Amino acid sequence: MVLAGGGALALAVAEWAEHGLGMVPCGLCLWERWPYRFLLVLGLLAAAFPPARRWPLRLCVPVLLAACVLSGVHVGVEQGWWPSPLAECQAPVFHGGTFAERLAAMPARPAKPCDAPAYLLDALPLSMTALGGLYALVLLTVTMFVLARDRRTGPR
Secondary structure (H helix, E strand, O other): OHHHHHHHHHHHHHHHHHHHOOOOOOHHHHHHOHHHHHHHHHHHHHHHOHHHOHHHHHHHHHHHHHHHHHHHHHHHHHHOOOOOOOHHHOOOOOOOOOHHHHHHHOOOOOOOOOOOOOOOOOOOOOOHHHHHHHHHHHHHHHHHHHHHHHHHHOOO
16 A cells, blocks of 8 residues: 555645646656556555565566656756657757748647756755656665565565
8 A cells, every 4th residue: 555655645746736836747747657657556456455465566666667767867858968758848840831830830738848847845956857756766665675575574
């Protein structure tokens, strides 16, 4: 249940920041939510089937590694170390044509650029992306600890 709660908490904070604080997520931000959705489901499966909980817990490891990697990629984009791998994070490029054709080619709703970090607290110099990566790393550490303990003592 800890992992299900961990996934639910991450999703709740993201939704609160988006809808409660009015922060606009970029394309990478939306991708970063997927591992937590999987974590929520796997945590519920592990809680629902205690005798077979090892398999969902083992599947949580690559899911949390994916969360760490996505966060790392996004932090790199925010810091300007590399460009975003997502097309929606790039500014649109318009080639030739009339002004009306260029206007027609523009997206209906402007997107938040992926290289613009969002800060949850002004006093904390870590972006939400970096905080999410640290959070995923903590959950990964807890998961690895539980799996190692179960290996030594047997599942409880």
